Amino acid sequence: MKISRKTLGIPYGLFLVLFVIAPLVVIAYFAFTDGTGHLTLGNFVGFFSDPNTMGTLLYSLVLAFVTTLVCLFIAYPVAYVLARSKWKRKSILLLIFVMPMWINFTLRITALKEILTLIEGNLAFHPFLNTVIGMTYDFLPFMILPIYNTLERLDESLLEAASDLGADSVQAFLRVTLPLSTPGIVSGVSMVFLPAMTNYVVLDMLYNSTYIMGSLIGSYFSAYDWNGGSMIALLLLVIICIFTFLTGADESAGKERGGALL
Amino acid sequence: MGEAKTNLIELKHIIKQFDDNGFVAVDDFNLEIAPGEFVTFLGPSGCGKTTTLRMIAGFDLPTSGEILLDGKDISQLPPNKRPINTVFQRYALFPHMNIYDNIAFGLKLQKMPQDKIRQKVQHVLEMVDLEGFEDRKVSTLSGGQQQRIAIARALVNEPRILLLDEPLGALDLKMRKEMQLELKSMHQRLGITFIYVTHDQEEALTMSDKIVVMSEGKIQQIGTPEDIYNEPKNAFVADFIGESNIFGGIMTGKCKVRFCGGEFTCVDDVEEGTLVDVVVRPEDVILTPPGKGVIDGVVTGVIFKGIHYEITVESGKNEMVIQSTKTPAVGEKVGMTLDPDGIHIMIAEDHTTRFTAVADSEYNLTFNDETIHCDLTKLIPGSRMQNGQLINNAGEVVDPERIRVEVSIKPGDIEMSDDEEAGLISGRIINLIYKGDHYSYVVRTDEEHDLIVDDEYLWNMGDRVGLILPEEKMNFSLKK
Numbered sequence: 001m002k003i004s005r006k007t008l009g010i011p012y013g014l015f016l017v018l019f020v021i022a023p024l025v026v027i028a029y030f031a032f033t034d035g036t037g038h039l040t041l042g043n044f045v046g047f048f049s050d051p052n053t054m055g056t057l058l059y060s061l062v063l064a065f066v067t068t069l070v071c072l073f074i075a076y077p078v079a080y081v082l083a084r085s086k087w088k089r090k091s092i093l094l095l096i097f098v099m100p101m102w103i104n105f106t107l108r109i110t111a112l113k114e115i116l117t118l119i120e121g122n123l124a125f126h127p128f129l130n131t132v133i134g135m136t137y138d139f140l141p142f143m144i145l146p147i148y149n150t151l152e153r154l155d156e157s158l159l160e161a162a163s164d165l166g167a168d169s170v171q172a173f174l175r176v177t178l179p180l181s182t183p184g185i186v187s188g189v190s191m192v193f194l195p196a197m198t199n200y201v202v203l204d205m206l207y208n209s210t211y212i213m214g215s216l217i218g219s220y221f222s223a224y225d226w227n228g229g230s231m232i233a234l235l236l237l238v239i240i241c242i243f244t245f246l247t248g249a250d251e252s253a254g255k256e257r258g259g260a261l262l
Numbered sequence: 263m264g265e266a267k268t269n270l271i272e273l274k275h276i277i278k279q280f281d282d283n284g285f286v287a288v289d290d291f292n293l294e295i296a297p298g299e300f301v302t303f304l305g306p307s308g309c310g311k312t313t314t315l316r317m318i319a320g321f322d323l324p325t326s327g328e329i330l331l332d333g334k335d336i337s338q339l340p341p342n343k344r345p346i347n348t349v350f351q352r353y354a355l356f357p358h359m360n361i362y363d364n365i366a367f368g369l370k371l372q373k374m375p376q377d378k379i380r381q382k383v384q385h386v387l388e389m390v391d392l393e394g395f396e397d398r399k400v401s402t403l404s405g406g407q408q409q410r411i412a413i414a415r416a417l418v419n420e421p422r423i424l425l426l427d428e429p430l431g432a433l434d435l436k437m438r439k440e441m442q443l444e445l446k447s448m449h450q451r452l453g454i455t456f457i458y459v460t461h462d463q464e465e466a467l468t469m470s471d472k473i474v475v476m477s478e479g480k481i482q483q484i485g486t487p488e489d490i491y492n493e494p495k496n497a498f499v500a501d502f503i504g505e506s507n508i509f510g511g512i513m514t515g516k517c518k519v520r521f522c523g524g525e526f527t528c529v530d531d532v533e534e535g536t537l538v539d540v541v542v543r544p545e546d547v548i549l550t551p552p553g554k555g556v557i558d559g560v561v562t563g564v565i566f567k568g569i570h571y572e573i574t575v576e577s578g579k580n581e582m583v584i585q586s587t588k589t590p591a592v593g594e595k596v597g598m599t600l601d602p603d604g605i606h607i608m609i610a611e612d613h614t615t616r617f618t619a620v621a622d623s624e625y626n627l628t629f630n631d632e633t634i635h636c637d638l639t640k641l642i643p644g645s646r647m648q649n650g651q652l653i654n655n656a657g658e659v660v661d662p663e664r665i666r667v668e669v670s671i672k673p674g675d676i677e678m679s680d681d682e683e684a685g686l687i688s689g690r691i692i693n694l695i696y697k698g699d700h701y702s703y704v705v706r707t708d709e710e711h712d713l714i715v716d717d718e719y720l721w722n723m724g725d726r727v728g729l730i731l732p733e734e735k736m737n738f739s740l741k742k
Contacts, residue, residue, distance in 0.1 A: 160350070162356075164341045165367050166368050176356060
């Protein structure tokens, strides 16, 4: 018997239904109902009228924004140097930047915590700074890889053309290299910004007691407020969708994202 | 042109050696170009033509030598400081800009006012027949259109020299022919100096005022298309430009040359007894009834080529390709003759391979870790072997480390083998020319030495071969 394409799709179809669609439906159900099962928008009204939850949203956004910016400023020069270098073994250099990802996450952050304690004495004095450092440390490879991929594939002759037409090296960078590497930047930014908004483990381990979106959801669920937690999860999903739509409008960005996952 | 005497650009003793592998891409390149000339660098891939162009553009810096523009050395200037623009092989249009911004790129960098830029962009777009394309994206254009935009983008800056690096290579045949004519007429209208790189000899002959034929980093010949075609300077040029029959021959008297088993009258007066290469263009061979020409042969192949037939005739061990409107049958006997001006004589170069062998402590000659049997006592007059030592005529022991022997061998005496380990040296075939009854190969060894080998059989370009140098065919001479 010939196995058709449809047959090959069955395992994933099952997975999709069980672990993607079903949970989404459940989340949506809880988000729009109250504890007794009645339809309501009260969960949303509650979130947007509570200064505490709004503060958490703002804090998460600022934290994610700063982390992303720091990552970008560190990652771009590194990716640029790596991609432009004529050195034959540059993949080894790249490996050095990516290798930390292979070490257990908790272990890495614990090590970082010890180092920061050595420097600062007490971690409690700089919770925001420590969190940014921790997240940068954690997410940097996700920024480097996509930018490196776009720069690596940049056609050398385009830079020669720019130079031929009268551009010095700074002008050539600003007018050719930078615009052509935006797909990589966009994909790097979305791979850092979104996790940075929700990854509360880093905060937890670095003794930053401020809530971010991830910890907020957790706190609702541990207080058995499934409706409130689901609502925030759904809200976050919408924010992420909007963000992805805005940055992913450039069709080529999608390809970079694929390239970055290797 | 009153200024015709002054050169716009001069290349003097340009040498380019690449740092990473030491490969010499361009070797002692000398050229003068007058304002308004259309100069073509022609040669097979890897001959150094693109490297030379890149040095003129400023993308590569010469290892030594000068590039003079209006008498001033620009060889070390970056590309953006040279009044020279380039049309790249694969166009190199900026994919993130529309056509207008691509063309305006150079003008914007010059801080030219907006309305003037707009005017100039429109003007060049008209020139390349693509009016109204300003807002199009690069990716929506066909190859031919992208080509025109690349030309427009370079020309809008009004360069002193326009460099074109195989610009038509990616186009189909019909488009290429059209663009050839268009480029030529553009050159005539604008009066800008064009330097054009191609491996297509027909393209070079059609478009150029001056052709520079290059091979292996060296200039083989500089001349007008007519010169290059009619009076090739050596076998390489003759073979590369147009179809040709090349034979080994010998001068037998005043304006008499013997080749292919016949004696012909030619126009070149070369000393009797000189070994020569004879070039015969296929269209110059005159077919006659058998016995009525200088030589006879048997037709072995006839191919219809549209305007003419391509006829292959075997005469003894030689093969002659003829273009004719007559159609002899395969197997038919024919006679062949040539007008004196249809015979081009080139003094044959000395292709003897020479290398230096050294002696080991047992007085055995070695080269490449292989032993060559040679009786050293015959090379050093009055010397003799005694107790394993070589004693010269003064009775002193000759230090084996000081013995250097030059070994020479003729191209026809070297044998080629599939087995790379079969002989003293191995290498890769980088060039071959058919010379009537044999092929003349250039074999490049791993140490970048070129050897000329003559062989009856056809090998392919790029084949790795072992070279067997029979000891009985070697000539030895002592080096001081």
